[in-house]
Amino acid sequence: MKFRVERELLSEALSGGARVASNRNNAMPALSGVHFEVKGDQLILTSTDNDLSVRFGLKVAGLQDGVAVVSAKLISDIVRVMPEEKVTIEAQGEEISVSAGTSEFKIHLFAASDFPKIVTAGTQSVTISAKVFAESLHQVVRAASSDMQRLALTGVLMVAEPDSVCMVATDSYRLAVRELPGATMLGHGAEIVVPGRALDELKRLIGDAETMTMALGENRATFEVGGATLTTTLLNVEFPKYKQLISASYPNKTTTAREPFLEAVRRLRILARETTPIRLEMLKDSIRLSVVTQDLGQGEEELEAKLDGSEITVGFNSQYLLDGIDAISGDEITIESTDPVKPAVLRGVGDKNYLYLVMPQRLTT
Known part of the structure; x- marks a missing residue:
């Protein structure tokens, strides 16, 4: 196997492959690798951890057809720092060489026969707007858990409603x-x-693409965008009953400009530790934000706002609050609340399609 390709093009694909390749399965070393396959002027790069796989198709100057499997992280790191715009990759015997200009590296190969066959969803695909789907991922995936002991919470529920x-x-x-x-x-x-991890990776792949396709199988989903194909195993779990957490109405609603609110929370986070909440005092004509961290100091901000309801003070985890504000689009944001110990809901003014609910954090003073 031998080919020549633009370094930046190859590096981008290898970075995506390295993120997906397993770094935990010592019993199957090939899972930590990236699978190269050259046919003519087409290169197919594939990585998998058996639950998530990604495949990239690249146009190259093919010099010799063949296949090879090599450490995904190692070859990604090497290609990224090569000195020339063009890189030559050649597999011979038990090694693969990476050369550009006066630089040459040789890496040991894994057995290509140990690399698993990738199974896609295999059903009819539908074309969707990549821009809208990427925006949805940006808003939703951030709320998924990374705790594998709570598997159902690591996923994103997608459910067909009557009109959406x-x-x-x-x-x-x-x-x-x-x-x-x-x-x-x-x-x-x-x-x-x-799985939230799969959708987080998909968000990276979408980039500036206009359209993408999605196919659903019995236990997997396949997404194609640009020259990349991502396939993931679906989670066989019961997702929590979430609708009961969202009230039909809230007695208190504060409206304020989104960008100043976002920047104020970012500044106060400098002093806020995980166990230190940001205090929001929602007043008649303003929001007063403050944080007091023992042994560090304190900070305070006040923003113009409009309150519809009763004045209320609520504490929030600074990262969770920041994530919610960041996910919302539009110039203004509303904070809807019932009382200091019940969840609050953040929405963009005029946006009925997205909400971010956040649990309060107890205030000690």
Whole structure:
């Protein structure tokens, strides 16, 4: 196997492959590798950890057809720092060489026969707007848990409603819900839970693409965008009953400008530790934000705001609050609340398709 290719193009694909390749399975070393296959002027790069796989198709100057499997992280790191714009890759015997200009590296290969066959969803795909789906991922995936001991919370629920598809994620401390009006990627009444890690990687792959395709199988989903194909095993779990957490109405609603609110929380986070909440005093004409961290210091900000309801003071985890504000689009944001010990809901003014619910954090003073 031998080919020549633009370094930047290859490096980008290898970085994606290295993120997916397993670094935990010592029993199957090939899972930590990236699979190269050259046919003519087409290179297919594939990485997998058996649950998630990604495949890239690249146009190259093919010099010799063949296959090879090599450490994904190692070859990604090497290609990224090569000095020339063009890189030559050649596999001979038990080694693969990476050369550019006066630089040459040789890496030991894994047995290509040990690399697993990738199974895609294998069903008819539907074309969807990549831009809208990427925006939805940006808003929702952040609320999924990374704790594998709570497997159901590591996924994103996708469920077909009568006139839309709804995407939901929660880690039990916050909840993100995004409606996709008119979306038809799921059949009527269908419900799946997609691993948040897979969707986070998909978000990276979408980039500036305009369209993408999605196919659903019995236990897996396949997404194609640009020259990349991502396939993930679906989670066979029961997603939490989330609708009961969202009240039909809230007696208190504060409206303020989103960007100053976001920047104020970012500044106060400098002093806020995980166990130190940011205090929000929602007053008649303003929001007063403050944080007091023992042995570090304190900070305070005050922003213009409009309150519809009663004045209320609530504490929030600074990271969860920041994530919610960041996920919301638009110039203004509302904070809807009932009382200091019940969840609050953040929404963009005029946006009925997204909400971010966050649990309060107890204030000690």
